[in-house]
Each structure stands twice: as structure tokens, then as C-alpha cells.
Amino acid sequence: MPELRQEPVTKKWVIIATERSKRPSDFPVKQEERKEGICPFCKGNENLTPPEIISYREPGTKPNEPGWWIRVVPNKFPALQREGTENPPKEDFYTVLPGTGAHEVIIEASEHDTSLERQSLSQLVEIFRSWRERHNHLMNEDEIKYVQIFKNEGAVAGASLQHPHSQVIAVSLIPDVVAEELDGAQKFYREKKNCIYCEINQIELNRNTRIVEENDGFIAYCPFASRFPFETWIVPKQHQASFSGLDDSLLRHLSSIIKETISKITTSLNHPPYNLILHTAPVGYQDAPYYHWHMEILPRLTIVAGFEWGTGIYINPTPPEAAASYLREIKAIH
Ligand SMILES: [Zn+2]
Numbered sequence: 001m002p003e004l005r006q007e008p009v010t011k012k013w014v015i016i017a018t019e020r021s022k023r024p025s026d027f028p029v030k031q032e033e034r035k036e037g038i039c040p041f042c043k044g045n046e047n048l049t050p051p052e053i054i055s056y057r058e059p060g061t062k063p064n065e066p067g068w069w070i071r072v073v074p075n076k077f078p079a080l081q082r083e084g085t086e087n088p089p090k091e092d093f094y095t096v097l098p099g100t101g102a103h104e105v106i107i108e109a110s111e112h113d114t115s116l117e118r119q120s121l122s123q124l125v126e127i128f129r130s131w132r133e134r135h136n137h138l139m140n141e142d143e144i145k146y147v148q149i150f151k152n153e154g155a156v157a158g159a160s161l162q163h164p165h166s167q168v169i170a171v172s173l174i175p176d177v178v179a180e181e182l183d184g185a186q187k188f189y190r191e192k193k194n195c196i197y198c199e200i201n202q203i204e205l206n207r208n209t210r211i212v213e214e215n216d217g218f219i220a221y222c223p224f225a226s227r228f229p230f231e232t233w234i235v236p237k238q239h240q241a242s243f244s245g246l247d248d249s250l251l252r253h254l255s256s257i258i259k260e261t262i263s264k265i266t267t268s269l270n271h272p273p274y275n276l277i278l279h280t281a282p283v284g285y286q287d288a289p290y291y292h293w294h295m296e297i298l299p300r301l302t303i304v305a306g307f308e309w310g311t312g313i314y315i316n317p318t319p320p321e322a323a324a325s326y327l328r329e330i331k332a333i334h
Pocket residue numbers: 039040041042043111112163
């Protein structure tokens with residue numbers, strides 16, 4: 001049974017995922033070299049995944065059969081689970097919670113050999129529509145406090161299967177990273193009576209040195225204190241605390257700016273591994289005037305090593321102004 005354990009000094013949470021229990025020999029050193037076997041996410045192999053939760057499919061086709069273009073399934077090795085979670089053994093010193101939650105996989109295409117930026121704009125709209133649908137559904141489930149949706153692209157970024165997919169992990173607490181953002185944003189709001197993300201949008205648009213892309217709904221910029229080379233954030237122009245506020249018109253603008261930005265990053269950096277991470281308001285904060293949802297694209301070109309782990313201070317060899325200027329110039333290949 002998975003457990004949530006709290007580190008007693010820093011109060012940071014860790015998931016002890018017993019369902020994935022690994023011996024030392026289970027940790028492959030070079031995942032890239034792993035031989036491709038049969039892919040459970042490919043069209044025709046629907047029986048190799050747990051039964052689907054939802055799918056977008058041709059009328060007249062049956063669940064767990066071909067005919068789909070988006071398919072959401074439970075993770076076969078869930079880090080957290082909804083059913084049958086029981087209270088872990090009581091601890092007198094340490095804090096431990098049951099690993100209640102959900103862990104789902106969004107299969108972003110029925111064909112194997114494609115990637116986010118190579119898919120059509122209409123398929124990206126379907127991908128982010130499924131992100132929104134699962135987000136909104138899980139936000140209303142009992143005990144859920146936060147819904148994290150993310151994509152790991154490339155083995156270095158954590159993808160264990162090549163087939164295009166993203167993941168949803170719903171948790172029963174507000175994660176530290178989100179709590180820190182809420183806290184900082186709330187302090188700024190108390191003092192300045194404005195959302196700090198709205199203010200940053202204005203500053204970045206005015207200065208125009210770190211902007212990568214812009215459309216009617218969103219801006220993409222390399223943040224002032226980027227931790228990673230070519231780190232790029234995608235932020236709605238209008239104030240909106242929760243991803244659940246994304247309407248169909250914004251969904252189209254979001255899909256378009258993500259396709260454009262990822263194309264630029266993959267073209268200029270030769271398909272680097274990256275993480276695409278949603279940051280959004282937890283349950284109960286959906287209307288916060290001080291929080292503003294956004295997405296972070298973190299290319300994994302540098303290795304997070306001893307200094308970063310020791311201090312939490314990242315060393316970034318590429319100034320965000322240089323990264324943005326480079327990405328603005330590049331002609332993305334679709
Ligand atoms: Zn596949």
C-alpha cells in the first residue's frame with residue numbers, strides 16, 4: 001500500500017510507492033538503450049493496459065478497442081491509488097498518511113511514432129481537452145486536494161515508454177511547491193493588491209527581452225530567474241487561478257502556443273528531453289485573486305547535481321534573455 005511520509009525537519013512529503021517496489025537490479029542505468037518490445041499504448045494493444053477510464057473515439061466503436069484518438073487508463077504501477085487504501089501503521093514520532101489518490105496515463109495518440117509538436121493542432125486541442133476533463137473530474141473527488149498533470153519527454157526526463165503520453169497524479173494534500181507559490185503570491189497580493197503573475201506578464205510584455213511567443217490568450221517567456229537553459233513558461237494573459245477556468249477558445253490558444261514553443265525548443269536543441277508541468281490552484285483556491293495557473297517547460301540539458309541538491313540553488317549557463325532571443329529567431333519545423 002503506498003504511503004505519504006513527511007520529512008520531520010523540512011516537512012517535505014515523500015510518496016513511498018510500495019506497488020512499484022524495486023530491487024537494485026530493477027533500476028536500469030541506461031534507459032535509452034532498452035530494447036523496444038510490444039508497446040501497450042499502441043492501437044490494437046488495448047488489452048495490455050488496465051480498462052480505459054475515458055476515451056475520445058469514433059462513434060460506434062467500443063471501449064478498449066481501436067477507434068480512439070485519446071485514451072486515458074489507470075497507471076499499471078500507480079504511485080497512489082483510490083481504492084482500498086488503508087491507514088498505515090501508527091507512528092509516534094514520524095508523520096505518515098495513507099497513499100490515497102489517483103495515477104492515470106493519458107495516451108496522446110494511437111500511433112507510436114509521433115510527438116507533441118509533430119501532431120496536428122486539432123489533436124493538441126484534444127490532448128489538452130483530456131487534461132482539462134481529468135483535472136476537473138479529479139478535483140471533485142473526495143479527499144483530493146491537488147491534481148498534478150505533467151508530461152515527461154525522453155528517458156532522461158523520466159519517460160519509461162516512448163509512445164506519446166502524459167500523466168495525472170491526484171494527491172490528498174497540497175504539495176510543497178504549490179504551497180510555496182500560493183504563499184509567495186498571497187504575500188505579494190496583500191502588499192500590492194495585484195496578482196504577481198499578472199504583474200510579471202505586464203513587465204515581460206513591456207520589456208520584450210524574454211518573450212518567446214504571444215497569441216490572443218497566452219504569452220510564453222523565459223522567466224527572469226530561469227533554473228534551466230531554455231526554461232519557458234506559458235501563462236494566460238487574463239487572470240485565472242485554476243486550469244478549470246480554461247474555456248474552449250483559450251484551449252485552442254493554449255494548444256497553439258504549446259505546439260509553437262515546443263517546436264522551437266525541439267528544432268533548436270535537437271529534440272532534448274523535457275518536462276511539461278501544469279501549475280494550478282488546489283481544491284478550494286480556484287477563485288484566488290492572487291494565484292495564476294501556468295505551464296512550465298523544463299528542457300533537461302543540464303544535470304541536477306551535488307550543488308543543486310545541497311543548496312536548492314540551480315546553476316544555469318544560459319541567460320534567459322539569450323535563450324528567448326534564440327527561440328524567437330528560430331523557424332520552427334512542424
Ligand atoms: Zn506505442
